[in-house]
Amino acid sequence: MVIAQCQKCKREPSTVVSRKETFCKSCFLKFVKGKQRKQMKDGRFKVKYGRNEDQTTEKTVSAILAFRFDGSSLVLLDILISWLEEQLAMSPRAHVGFNLTVLCYSLEQPQSWIAEKATQIKTKYHGEEGISRLHVKFEILDCNDEVKRNEGLSGIYLTDHFESLIDRSNKVKGDALKMIDTQIQDKSAQEDLKSVVERDVIVRHCLQLECSILLLPDCMSELAISVLAFTARGRGERISETLGDNYIDVDGNRLEVLYPLRDILKSEIESYLKICDLERFQAPKIDNTFKSVKNKTVNELVREYFESVEPEYPEVISTVVKAGSKLRIPFSEGDVKRCGICREIINDDPQNWLESITVNEGIPAKTEEEKRNYELYLSSIQRPEERELYTAGNKESISLCFGCVADLRNLRGKFSWPAD
Numbered sequence: 275m276v277i278a279q280c281q282k283c284k285r286e287p288s289t290v291v292s293r294k295e296t297f298c299k300s301c302f303l304k305f306v307k308g309k310q311r312k313q314m315k316d317g318r319f320k321v322k323y324g325r326n327e328d329q330t331t332e333k334t335v336s337a338i339l340a341f342r343f344d345g346s347s348l349v350l351l352d353i354l355i356s357w358l359e360e361q362l363a364m365s366p367r368a369h370v371g372f373n374l375t376v377l378c379y380s381l382e383q384p385q386s387w388i389a390e391k392a393t394q395i396k397t398k399y400h401g402e403e404g405i406s407r408l409h410v411k412f413e414i415l416d417c418n419d420e421v422k423r424n425e426g427l428s429g430i431y432l433t434d435h436f437e438s439l440i441d442r443s444n445k446v447k448g449d450a451l452k453m454i455d456t457q458i459q460d461k462s463a464q465e466d467l468k469s470v471v472e473r474d475v476i477v478r479h480c481l482q483l484e485c486s487i488l489l490l491p492d493c494m495s496e497l498a499i500s501v502l503a504f505t506a507r508g509r510g511e512r513i514s515e516t517l518g519d520n521y522i523d524v525d526g527n528r529l530e531v532l533y534p535l536r537d538i539l540k541s542e543i544e545s546y547l548k549i550c551d552l553e554r555f556q557a558p559k560i561d562n563t564f565k566s567v568k569n570k571t572v573n574e575l576v577r578e579y580f581e582s583v584e585p586e587y588p589e590v591i592s593t594v595v596k597a598g599s600k601l602r603i604p605f606s607e608g609d610v611k612r613c614g615i616c617r618e619i620i621n622d623d624p625q626n627w628l629e630s631i632t633v634n635e636g637i638p639a640k641t642e643e644e645k646r647n648y649e650l651y652l653s654s655i656q657r658p659e660e661r662e663l664y665t666a667g668n669k670e671s672i673s674l675c676f677g678c679v680a681d682l683r684n685l686r687g688k689f690s691w692p693a694d
């Protein structure tokens with residue numbers, strides 16, 4: 275058997291084939307790290323020199339890594355840790371270029387699982403002492419608790435005319451993420467609303483820690499999935515926020531968002547995990563092999579599509595990401611209207627648009643039979659939760675974007691946002 279040679283160093287046997295090129299292990303890792311360095315080439319992250327750390331502290335920026343225990347999170351953490359190690363080894367006067375907080379969370383796994391895995395990962399990188407030498411610290415986030423802290427939300431109502439109302443006194447206690455699952459039946463809407471919650475929790479936590487740089491682990495394939503899934507869910511504004519502008523504005527604060535792995539394919543993430551033996555730290559994946567198409571979510575279907583094109587046509591993935599990066603939110607003067615749930619900018623009021631494409635008023639009933647049927651219909655829609663919509667509590671109007679209206683559309687009543 276002829277073992278192909280690495281096309282980079284032309285010495286070692288090749289173990290990985292990617293983008294139609296052969297790599298040996300060390301050239302492959304160098305290739306992936308090079309892609310990350312390109313995204314973080316900004317001087318702020320460069321090694322700092324000084325006689326002691328006090329001289330560099332002021333110049334050292336802090337960044338948060340959203341660590342969700344998937345392959346991309348593990349690869350990005352591994353790359354960042356090896357980069358910080360390299361920086362320290364450059365000279366006796368060298369200090370790390372940035373402080374890193376690894377924000378560990380999961381929307382699926384219990385807190386005990388998160389804590390245990392975080393400990394195992396720290397041990398891999400020489401424990402507490404090893405990581406603090408590199409100015410890396412781990413923090414564990416409880417998404418359930420964080421969701422409840424969103425005090426602005428409580429009982430949300432959608433009328434038949436897509437008008438959205440909120441009753442702020444209507445607080446319901448419970449397990450936040452389970453409440454989303456039990457109230458929203460549609461799996462794609464569930465998934466979409468949870469992605470809104472995830473982003474909100476992370477962003478608010480960054481602001482709480484007064485950190486202005488957020489590192490998100492999504493690789494190119496994952497970003498391409500987001501572009502198509504956001505489009506399908508009517509969340510076009512999030513594409514430009516995710517890929518185009520590189521920042522998120524929240525309550526007058528600006529958070530810079532970087533995707534250091536945005537040039538790396540999912541298959542390359544998988545190869546990296548295997549070479550560095552990182553697979554064992556991953557959260558268990560949901561197996562969709564035997565699920566029917568009808569039961570799959572938008573994200574699951576789009577993911578399957580990209581997985582099928584990636585080996586032969588990786589350029590399809592990069593083209594989708596590039597197209598998404600070119601989108602910008604239209605400039606508007608003065609105060610912009612934001613969605614009460616996801617805080618996205620609302621350019622066109624979805625209520626007007628949805629009303630214009632939906633016929634809610636029929637022609638009036640004329641004959642006795644038609645009138646009887648109409649009365650019957652009216653009594654049939656007076657379900658308790660709909661009656662509540664027009665009666666109880668102090669409701670005020672709330673602006674919602676198209677994506678959030680679409681997620682809550684089938685509720686026909688109240689959506690209770692979990693509260694403390």
Ligand SMILES: [Zn+2]
Binds near residue numbers: 284285299
């Ligand atoms: Zn090589």
Ligand SMILES: [Zn+2]
Binds near residue numbers: 678
């Ligand atoms: Zn929204």
